[in-house]
Amino acid sequence: MPETVIGPDMRHAPKQIPFVPGVSAPDPCTIVIFGATGDLAARKLLPALYGLWRGELLPEHFAIVGVGRRDKTDEQWRAETQAAISKFRNDAPKTPDGWPAFLSHVFYHRADFTTPEGMQSLAAHLDKLDAECHIPGNRLFYLATDPEYFGPAVEGLARAKLVHREPNRPWTRVVIEKPFGRDLASALALDHDVLRHLNHDQVYRIDHYLGKETVQNLLAFRFGNAIFEPLLTRQYVDHVQITVAETVGMEGRRGAFYDNAGELRDVVQNHMLQLLALVAMDPPATLRASDVGIAKLNVLRSLLPIRGDDVARKVVRGQYSAGTVSGKAVPAYRDEEAVARDSNTESYVALRVAIENWRWAGVPFLLRTGKRLPRRVTEIAIQFKLPPLRLFQTVECEGDVCDLREAQPTVLAFRIQPDEGISLSFSAKRPGMQFVLHGVRFNFNYDDYFQCELPEAYERLLLDALRGDATLFMRSDELQAAWEFCDPLLAAWRSAPPTAFPNYGAGTWGPKEAANLVTGCAAVWREP
Numbered sequence: 001m002p003e004t005v006i007g008p009d010m011r012h013a014p015k016q017i018p019f020v021p022g023v024s025a026p027d028p029c030t031i032v033i034f035g036a037t038g039d040l041a042a043r044k045l046l047p048a049l050y051g052l053w054r055g056e057l058l059p060e061h062f063a064i065v066g067v068g069r070r071d072k073t074d075e076q077w078r079a080e081t082q083a084a085i086s087k088f089r090n091d092a093p094k095t096p097d098g099w100p101a102f103l104s105h106v107f108y109h110r111a112d113f114t115t116p117e118g119m120q121s122l123a124a125h126l127d128k129l130d131a132e133c134h135i136p137g138n139r140l141f142y143l144a145t146d147p148e149y150f151g152p153a154v155e156g157l158a159r160a161k162l163v164h165r166e167p168n169r170p171w172t173r174v175v176i177e178k179p180f181g182r183d184l185a186s187a188l189a190l191d192h193d194v195l196r197h198l199n200h201d202q203v204y205r206i207d208h209y210l211g212k213e214t215v216q217n218l219l220a221f222r223f224g225n226a227i228f229e230p231l232l233t234r235q236y237v238d239h240v241q242i243t244v245a246e247t248v249g250m251e252g253r254r255g256a257f258y259d260n261a262g263e264l265r266d267v268v269q270n271h272m273l274q275l276l277a278l279v280a281m282d283p284p285a286t287l288r289a290s291d292v293g294i295a296k297l298n299v300l301r302s303l304l305p306i307r308g309d310d311v312a313r314k315v316v317r318g319q320y321s322a323g324t325v326s327g328k329a330v331p332a333y334r335d336e337e338a339v340a341r342d343s344n345t346e347s348y349v350a351l352r353v354a355i356e357n358w359r360w361a362g363v364p365f366l367l368r369t370g371k372r373l374p375r376r377v378t379e380i381a382i383q384f385k386l387p388p389l390r391l392f393q394t395v396e397c398e399g400d401v402c403d404l405r406e407a408q409p410t411v412l413a414f415r416i417q418p419d420e421g422i423s424l425s426f427s428a429k430r431p432g433m434q435f436v437l438h439g440v441r442f443n444f445n446y447d448d449y450f451q452c453e454l455p456e457a458y459e460r461l462l463l464d465a466l467r468g469d470a471t472l473f474m475r476s477d478e479l480q481a482a483w484e485f486c487d488p489l490l491a492a493w494r495s496a497p498p499t500a501f502p503n504y505g506a507g508t509w510g511p512k513e514a515a516n517l518v519t520g521c522a523a524v525w526r527e528p
């Protein structure tokens with residue numbers, strides 16, 4: 001890595017991170033990836049580590065060690081790493097001489113980490129690398145394996161003394177991918193297994209949505225400005241819609257995992273409830289992990305449980321049939337690769353949620369997510385109440401046809417992705433002799449203000465884990481509260497399997513029954 005030396009005395013001073021003034025770069029360390037040959041490592045982790053290195057956000061002395069069961073040399077693994085980074089990053093070197101500086105930090109170790117011998121051989125390998133690469137033993141273990149191995153991996157790490165609880169020795173931390181459990185009981189059991197060997201502050205439970213720039217901006221917008229926050233209460237808000245719409249289906253082998261999980265476990269329990277918590281939470285005391293965690297937890301604990309018969313009234317599940325998405329014909333869910341032909345797994349969920357606290361009592365939160373919807377868009381839209389008096393109700397006539405025009409509700413929309421930004425839609429007077437109101441918009445678009453690419457979520461989260469900052473990770477009690485909310489829905493669905501799947505066409509906004517959830521709100525589902 002090119003070294004920036006600012007005078008001889010500065011060589012050993014902590015490096016300053018360019019976009020976070022005053023925050024030092026991580027300590028020299030090794031990043032160990034379990035499940036290194038999997039899709040997540042290729043798509044996200046290796047490209048993110050390259051991005052951090054390129055941005056000079058990794059320390060001078062670091063190593064990345066891929067661990068897998070397959071036999072490979074360092075050279076083969078480096079070639080795969082190079083291929084993955086080239087595929088998933090625009091800024092990857094275009095010539096061969098651009099690679100060695102980064103790849104010299106990349107190593108492979110073949111081991112079956114479910115066996116004591118495997119972990120011991122890894123421990124010996126890491127000690128050797130520490131000595132060769134001048135790394136003082138700090139280690140971040142990233143569990144990107146199948147979820148069934150999360151518990152055994154932590155157990156194995158502890159047995160081989162690769163993790164320890166002592167604060168004064170070189171640090172050891174473990175990042176655990178989602179899904180963290182498949183219901184409340186399994187999440188609690190996993191947590192128990194993990195916390196037998198690690199302190200709370202060594203465990204980083206990842207939800208990559210929290211690493212998205214626009215999701216973090218929710219905090220900036222809400223608590224960095226004084227004028228919006230007082231409006232976000234039951235007094236002014238009619239309802240809130242949260243949409244996580246995807247056009248993807250079960251490409252590749254995704255179906256093998258997904259068919260056993262479904263959209264509620266895959267997206268609602270984590271990404272959606274985290275978005276809900278961030279938009280609904282009270283101001284945290286500070287931005288420290290514990291304070292933000294408590295603020296989010298209070299929201300999750302205030303969710304009104306949906307149980308028994310209520311599930312059918314407040315939750316709509318769906319599964320897509322064949323259709324057309326972005327002009328391309330796509331198969332039905334049940335015809336996708338690695339999906340059971342008679343599968344009853346939901347690829348769509350919409351629900352009407354209530355938060356029982358002083359701020360939000362009585363305000364519906366409408367959540368909707370699904371695969372093979374018409375557009376990829378993640379959005380949080382807060383719709384405000386109409387004015388108490390309809391002063392501007394007017395009649396507009398064109399020829400014989402007359403229209404009743406009312407004030408349009410004001411909507412504050414956070415566009416999480418794509419076209420990242422924030423907009424405020426409101427009513428204005430249309431120029432002319434009549435008093436006719438017209439919907440208009442203030443628009444903030446990231447592109448207009450910041451001429452830079454938004455950092456990748458995984459870059460931010462990896463950097464935070466390396467620096468020991470857990471603010472953008474999930475605490476175990478948050479996860480627990482999220483599962484407590486989701487468990488009764490899963491139970492109700494188990495006892496009443498769907499009778500009408502598939503019930504929405506790929507390329508549409510989901511089952512028509514979802515319209516019933518909006519009853520009583522001054523709106524219909526948005527089509528962002």
Ligand code: BG6
Nearest residue numbers: 178208246248266267271378417
């Ligand atoms: C993952 C889910 O966590 O998030 C996937 O497992 C989903 O099913 C993905 O497609 C969506 O992430 P993003 O960043 O593309 O919105």
